[in-house]
Amino acid sequence: MGEVAVLTRHLYKSYGKKKTKLEVLKDLDMTVTRGTIYGLLGPSGCGKTTLLRCIVGRLQVDSGNVIVLGNKPGTRGHGVPGSLVGYMPQEIALFNKMTIGETLSYFGRIHRMSSSERKSRTEFLLQFLTLPEASRLVENLSGGQKRRVSLAVALLQEPELLILDEPTVGVDPTLRERIWEHLLRITRQLNSRTAIIITTHYIEEARQADKVGLMRNGRLLAEDSPNTLMNLYKEDSLETIFLKLCHADQNTLNMNLKDENQQPKKPQMKMVNSTQDPVMETTPLLQQRSQNIEDYIQNSPEKCQFPFGLPSPRNIFTQFLKNITFMKRNIGFLLFQFILPSIQIILFCVCIGNAPYGLKMAIVNNETQGLGELFIRELDNNTIEKVLYKDMNAALDSVRHGECWGVIGIGQNFTQDLILRFTNISAVDNKTIEGSSVQLYLDTTNQQITLQLQETITNSFQVFTEMLLKTFNQNPNLGQLPIKFNDPIYGSRDPNFRNFIAPGIILSITFFMATGLTTLSFVIEKKEGLLDRSLTAGMSAFEILLAHVFTQLFVLIVQVTLVMVFALAVFENH
Numbered sequence: 001m002g003e004v005a006v007l008t009r010h011l012y013k014s015y016g017k018k019k020t021k022l023e024v025l026k027d028l029d030m031t032v033t034r035g036t037i038y039g040l041l042g043p044s045g046c047g048k049t050t051l052l053r054c055i056v057g058r059l060q061v062d063s064g065n066v067i068v069l070g071n072k073p074g075t076r077g078h079g080v081p082g083s084l085v086g087y088m089p090q091e092i093a094l095f096n097k098m099t100i101g102e103t104l105s106y107f108g109r110i111h112r113m114s115s116s117e118r119k120s121r122t123e124f125l126l127q128f129l130t131l132p133e134a135s136r137l138v139e140n141l142s143g144g145q146k147r148r149v150s151l152a153v154a155l156l157q158e159p160e161l162l163i164l165d166e167p168t169v170g171v172d173p174t175l176r177e178r179i180w181e182h183l184l185r186i187t188r189q190l191n192s193r194t195a196i197i198i199t200t201h202y203i204e205e206a207r208q209a210d211k212v213g214l215m216r217n218g219r220l221l222a223e224d225s226p227n228t229l230m231n232l233y234k235e236d237s238l239e240t241i242f243l244k245l246c247h248a249d250q251n252t253l254n255m256n257l258k259d260e261n262q263q264p265k266k267p268q269m270k271m272v273n274s275t276q277d278p279v280m281e282t283t284p285l286l287q288q289r290s291q292n293i294e295d296y297i298q299n300s301p302e303k304c305q306f307p308f309g310l311p312s313p314r315n316i317f318t319q320f321l322k323n324i325t326f327m328k329r330n331i332g333f334l335l336f337q338f339i340l341p342s343i344q345i346i347l348f349c350v351c352i353g354n355a356p357y358g359l360k361m362a363i364v365n366n367e368t369q370g371l372g373e374l375f376i377r378e379l380d381n382n383t384i385e386k387v388l389y390k391d392m393n394a395a396l397d398s399v400r401h402g403e404c405w406g407v408i409g410i411g412q413n414f415t416q417d418l419i420l421r422f423t424n425i426s427a428v429d430n431k432t433i434e435g436s437s438v439q440l441y442l443d444t445t446n447q448q449i450t451l452q453l454q455e456t457i458t459n460s461f462q463v464f465t466e467m468l469l470k471t472f473n474q475n476p477n478l479g480q481l482p483i484k485f486n487d488p489i490y491g492s493r494d495p496n497f498r499n500f501i502a503p504g505i506i507l508s509i510t511f512f513m514a515t516g517l518t519t520l521s522f523v524i525e526k527k528e529g530l531l532d533r534s535l536t537a538g539m540s541a542f543e544i545l546l547a548h549v550f551t552q553l554f555v556l557i558v559q560v561t562l563v564m565v566f567a568l569a570v571f572e573n574h
């Protein structure tokens with residue numbers, strides 16, 4: 001037997017936990033040799049893709065061993081996932097907004113291929129897979145063409161292990177034959193070390209493989225060369241053999257189920273190969289099983305460029321270029337990204353940032369004549385819209401019904417008490433103080449409006465007292481509070497809500513947009529299988545994240561500049 005490329009032993013993999021746990025791979029043993037094609041056959045849902053994802057290191061196994069190209073997948077510096085493996089997933093998993101050339105270039109860069117290598121491989125693959133010109137956008141290709149581009153990505157760096165999940169679906173028979181010819185050529189080359197694992201629904205297609213693994217319910221029922229299996233089962237079709245094995249497997253399971261009711265027992269259907277009698281399906285498994293798994297670990301990982309797992313600038317740059325290409329091709333979306341924060345800041349300045357005005361206040365003046373009237377006239381007409389009421393109860397009801405923000409009440413003896421308060425301090429009692437005060441009843445549910453009303457009414461009263469003192473030939477400044485507000489150290493004498501809140505609004509709009517867009521991009525890439533493909537090619541999640549940070553930084557600079565122009569120049573926030 002040749003050198004082992006992929007070896008799995010007692011492999012278990014399940015999805016979910018507890019009640020929803022689904023065991024997909026059960027005690028699976030598989031051996032793929034270098035320089036051969038391995039056809040992995042089985043019905044839909046039997047676990048082929050799960051097995052392939054375990055092999056490329058994209059899924060952690062529950063238990064058991066996987067050795068790929070001499071080491072465990074995911075070992076630092078091993079190259080699996082990475083350039084040693086070319087993986088074509090079942091879904092298209094391509095960037096729709098990139099051209100064929102850009103797609104191959106993107107993956108070529110991740111695989112550290114020089115620009116001339118990338119160019120010559122692209123030319124070869126375009127011709128070999130009869131693809132249209134490199135400048136064609138992936139989104140404008142037919143389904144079959146997209147699958148071929150996906151295959152080209154897997155073949156790009158001529159990897160030592162090629163994993164193709166249903167590469168011939170939707171491909172015409174002529175091209176299917178050429179793909180097989182190419183795969184055979186790769187493995188038949190002198191001293192070829194390339195191993196190919198291919199899954200297909202066309203069972204007879206797999207006759208060309210050097211070895212086939214027939215899989216059912218997460219286990220391999222048989223693993224051998226197609227000819228040997230056909231001789232062994234005396235059948236001339238792999239499909240018939242597979243059906244036979246499925247029936248036998250089902251019978252064994254049914255028998256075990258019956259036995260289980262009497263005494264618990266593990267399923268006994270065992271894998272067969274040419275060394276075994278197909279009728280005696282309970283014969284021992286392949287001899288390699290007994291060999292120590294550590295014997296298969298031959299590759300000491302290559303020296304890493306970044307031994308502590310530091311992100312590679314090259315990968316970040318490659319991902320950054322991809323993001324920029326994506327933005328370039330979605331110019332409408334890009335403009336929307338640039339403009340949206342500016343639109344939001346304009347709306348904020350126009351609708352929210354201004355000081356409240358036109359606030360309805362119920363006014364109840366119980367004086368027929370006097371200073372109360374004068375005070376009401378002094379109230380700022382811009383901020384306060386006066387609604388006159390005769391009765392205090394009706395005024396209070398208007399606030400309760402949400403028609404007014406509050407009530408300003410002037411008592412019957414307001415003028416008399418106020419004059420006494422200013423002119424004969426020693427004669428002032430609490431009743432006089434109460435009578436000379438303007439009564440306020442506010443709806444304080446909106447803090448901003450409450451503060452605004454309090455400030456407006458206090459200022460109006462200040463102006464009113466100054467005027468009163470002037471009338472009595474007194475120094476108007478006597479009416480001021482004995483607190484002097486000097487020039488502020490920071491800010492202005494008249495601070496406003498808009499200036500205070502604007503920086504927070506700008507930051508939160510741009511920050512949330514950047515976070516939202518990065519998340520959206522991750523979700524889309526994950527959903528379309530692109531993230532998985534980039535990770536299998538050797539990119540790390542951290543590198544992808546960093547590239548998004550840099551891309552968003554560029555977007556942020558434009559967004560913040562535009563927002564600043566509107567906030568500072570147009571609306572004069574400081």
Ligand SMILES: Nc1ncnc2c1ncn2[C@@H]1O[C@H](COP(=O)(O)OP(=O)(O)OP(=O)(O)O)[C@@H](O)[C@H]1O
Pocket residue numbers: 015016022024042043044045046047048049050051090
């Ligand atoms: N992420 C997942 N979470 C939960 N269940 C999953 C997940 N991925 C696959 N499965 C389930 O595991 C089982 C095996 O799926 P898998 O994709 O490996 O099958 P397959 O043999 O490749 O099928 P097909 O030939 O149709 O692609 C299926 O029942 C599937 O529903």
